[in-house]
Amino acid sequence: MQKYSIFNLVKNAFSNHENWDLAWKDPAPKEEYDVVIIGGGGHGLATAYYLAKEHNITNVAIIEKGWIGGGNVGRNTTIIRSNYMHDENGLFSEFGMDLWRKMSQDLNYNVMFSPRGIINLAHSDAQMNAYARRGNSMRLNGIDAVLLNREQVKEIIPMADFSENVRFPIFGGLMQPSAGTARHDAVAWGYARQADSMGVDIIQNCEVIGFDVSAGKIKGIRTSRGNIKAKKVGICVAGSTNILAEKLNMTLPIETHLLQACVSEPVKPVLDNVVTFGAGHFYVSQSDKGEMVMGGDLDGYNSYAQRGNLPTLQHVLTEGIAMMPFLSKLKMLRTWGGIMDMSMDGSPIIDKTHIEGLYLNCGWCYGGFKATPASGWTFAHTIAQDRVHELNAGYSLNRFSTGNLIDEKGLGTKTWIS
C-alpha cells in the first residue's frame, strides 16, 4: 500500500496525480472466509480492521448491500464525545476517545479529528444539579468534565441568547473539553483502506438474502452474489438489523427510526464548539467549510425511508433559533435522513447470540458515529475470542430480560419518545 505523505504527494504531483493506487480493491467473493462481517459502514469496516490488526485474522470479507460508508457513517453530524454518566457507557466511550486521538496516525489517513469541546447547556437549577452529578461521575471514570456557570458559558458562546426574559434562560452548562468532531467519510475510507491492505475483501453491491444455520451453528450466508461459507459471521447493519434478524427468526429489542440532520450555507467562523440545547433536543457545530451542522429529534415513527418530513425539521430548528437566534438568518443548504437502530434502553448491543458463531452489533440509536473505533475494537475482540471484552460486557443482548438495563437518561424503555 502506498503511504500517504507529503513526499508521496510531491512525487505524484509530477505525474498529475494520475498514478495513485486505488485505496481499496473490488474483489469477487471467495467461496469461504474465516469471518464475514455484514455491513460496510464505519463499525463494520473498523471491525474488519481490528480483526486483522489486533487478532491477525485476515481471511475476512465485508459484505455491503450498497457502497461502503453510504449509511449512517455518511449521514451523521460527526460529533465525538464520552460525556456519559454510567460506567458501561463512560468507560467504553473513553476507550474510544483514545483511539480517536491516534486514528489519523494509526490509519495513515487524515480523519480531521478536532477536539473542540462539547457544551451541554442547562436551563434550570435542577438541570445544573443533574449536570454536576454527571460531571462528577465522568471525572471518577477519568473523563474530563467542567461545570460552567452562566458567565463562563457566555464567554465561550456569546452568540447564544443570554437575554433575561427568554423561555429557557441559560443557567450554565457541562463541558467536555476533549470532545469534538471528525471528518466522517474519512473514518470509513481510512478503515477500509487499511483493512483492504491487510487482506480483507471489501465486497460491495452484495445483499445478504439468508443465512445457513445447522445444528445451532452458523455455516455461511446466502447473498445476491452467491453463497459464502463462513466460520463466523458478525452483523453490523444499524437500521437494517431487524430485516436480517427476521431471516434468523429473531426478534430484537430494537425499532428502526428516522433521524434527520441539516447544514446551513457556509459562513465565516463563529462557533468553536459543539453546543447542545438542554431544554429540548438540538445540537450544532460548525464544519471546517463553515456550514452550521445541526440535528435533533427523531421523526418519531418507525421508518426505513432515509428521508424525513419537514414538521420535525421545523420543530428542531425552532429549538436552535431559541438557543442561537442568529441561525434564523441562515439559508438551509442540505437536509438528509438516516435510519437508526433504536434500542429499548438507549444503549447498544455488542454480543454473541444463541447461534454459535453469529455475533451481533446494533442498537446504537443516534450515537453510533463516535463509537466507531471502540465498537469495531470490541466487536473484533468478541468475534476473535468468542467472548465479550470487559468493555462491552454490559452491552449484552439478554440485559433486557435480566433487568440490567443501561438507562443513561433514566427514562425507562423507548428513551426516544418525546
Next chain:
Amino acid sequence: MLYINCPHCGMRSQNEFSYGGDASVKRPELNKEVSDQEWDDFVYNRKSLRGKHLELWQHISGCRQWIKVERDTATHEIFRTFKADEEVA
C-alpha cells in the same frame, strides 16, 4: 408531511398526531401465568417491519382518540386507518 385520515375527524396533518408504536403488540392477559419470554416480547422485542406496518397513533391535537394506521415504513404511504377497537383483517 404525512396526512392521516382520522376515522373520527377526517384528513389531518401529522402535526396533530403523536405516535404510539406497533399496534400488533398484545399485553399478556391478566390473571394468567406469564413467562419471562412473553413479558420480554411485550415490553421490549419488536419486529419493526420494513413495509406494511400496523401502528397506533393518537390524535392528540384533535379528538384525542387513539387510532390504528396501516402505513408503509419504507415509503411512508398510508393505506388505511381504523378506530382503536376495530379488528384489522
